[in-house]
Structures are given as structure tokens and as C-alpha cells.
Amino acid sequence: MALTKPEREAFLSEPHVAALSVEAEPGRAPLTVPVWYQYEPGGRPWLLTGTESRKLQLIRTAGRFTLMVDEVSPRLMYVAVSGDAVDMVPGTRGDLQEMAARYLPPQAVDPYVEMAEKDHGPQTKLFLEPKQWVSLDLGAL
Template sequence: MPLSVAAREAFLTEPHIASLAVEADDGRAPLTVPVWYDYVPGGDIRFLTDGDSRKAQLIAKAGRFSMLVQRVSPTYRYVSVEGPVISSEPTTLEDLTRIASRYLPPDAVEGYVQGSDLHVLMTFTMRPDHWLSADLGALG
């Protein structure tokens, strides 16, 4: 059963690992990689990556990407979202700290942030325009 708008947005605010997919080049299948992301209900999706990575280059070329976030324990639930890139900017200390804080224990965030090379990171922002979602109910 599809999730309501409120339920799918609430699900995306949880710190799941997303599978990001972007159109590849040279006749290859789409590039699909795991990413940490940030989302506020009703807003845009943000993630960061090395600006020289293949992922960043393909996103810049395609101008859009999709993300799949799922929970595999009962009940199985997923949200898939696709949309255009509305900005790509050098990552700020605030961006890095906010996203790291979603995924790491509080006592690990500062060390992670200090150990990151902020100068090579880019933050991509996507405006969701296509959504798919489902909660398949209790399994078993």
C-alpha cells in the first residue's frame, strides 16, 4: 500500500542509508551507490560527495538522480524519489556536521568532521518531483 505524503516524508527524515542512482554514460547501467542524506519534510534532499567522484560527474551531466530508502525488517517499507538537481555547491562545515550527526553517535561526529577533507566535498540538492512508496504490512 502506498504511503501518505506525511508518512513518506516522515520515513525520509529517519537516518536510513539511501541507494542513489544516476544515469551512466558509455551504454552502462545506471550507477547505484549508497549515500548518507539529509531531508526535512516538504523540502529538498541533500547529500555530499567528493566533487571529483564518478558519481558527482554523472550527476552534473544528467542533472537529476533518484534515491531509494528502505527498511527491510517488518514491516517492509520503501520510499523512492527522483528529481532535478537544483544546486551543487562546495560543502560547508554546517552541511558536513548536520549530515554526519544523522548517522553517527554524538561523540563520533566531531572526529569524523575534523578528519574529513572539506575542500574536496560537494553538496548536491535535489528537488523531489516523482515519488513511489509502499508499506507491505506485517510479514509472515
């Protein structure tokens, strides 16, 4: 059964790892990669990615992408949200700290931020303007 708007927004606001899909070059399947993202109900999902990454180049070209999050336990459910890529701005240390704090235990945040700033290069923060939602909740199996 499809989730209600409040249910899908609540699920998306949990710290799941998302699969990001974006159109690739002609003759190739979409690029699909795991990403960390941030979301608050009623807002727009956002993520950080390398400024020179293939992923960001494809998103800029396509102008849109999809995020899909799922879980299989304790219940089988998923939410996919597609829309336009908007508000691409330089990522900041604060953005990186916020994202790391969402996914990592507190003691790992600062070491991760230090490593990411050193090894990942410049980051771009981009927002998804939700246009289409697809969701399913099969309940506790």
C-alpha cells in the same frame, strides 16, 4: 500499499542510508551507490559528495538522480524519490557536521568530520528537487 505524502516524508526524514542511482555512460547500467542524505518533511533532500567524484560528474551530466531508502524490519517499506539535481554549492564544515550528527553517535561526530576533511577532499552539497515519488508499505510481516 503506497504511502501517503506525510508517511513517505516522515519515512524519508529518518536516518536511513539511501541508494543513489544516476544514469551512467551509454551502454552501462546506472551507477548506484549508498549515500548519507539529509531531509526534512516538505523540503528537498540534500547530500554531500566529492567535488571530483564520478558520481557528481554523472549527476551534472544527467541533471537528475534518484534516492531510494528502505527497511525490512519491523515492516517492509520503501520510498524512492527522483528529480532534478539543483543548487550545487560548495559543502561546508557545518554541512559535514550536520550530516555526521544524523548518522553517528555524538562522540563519533568530531573524529569523523576531522577524518572526512582530511581524506575526502572538497565536497559539493547538492539538492534533489522531488518530481516523482514511488513508495510501498507492506505492513508488519
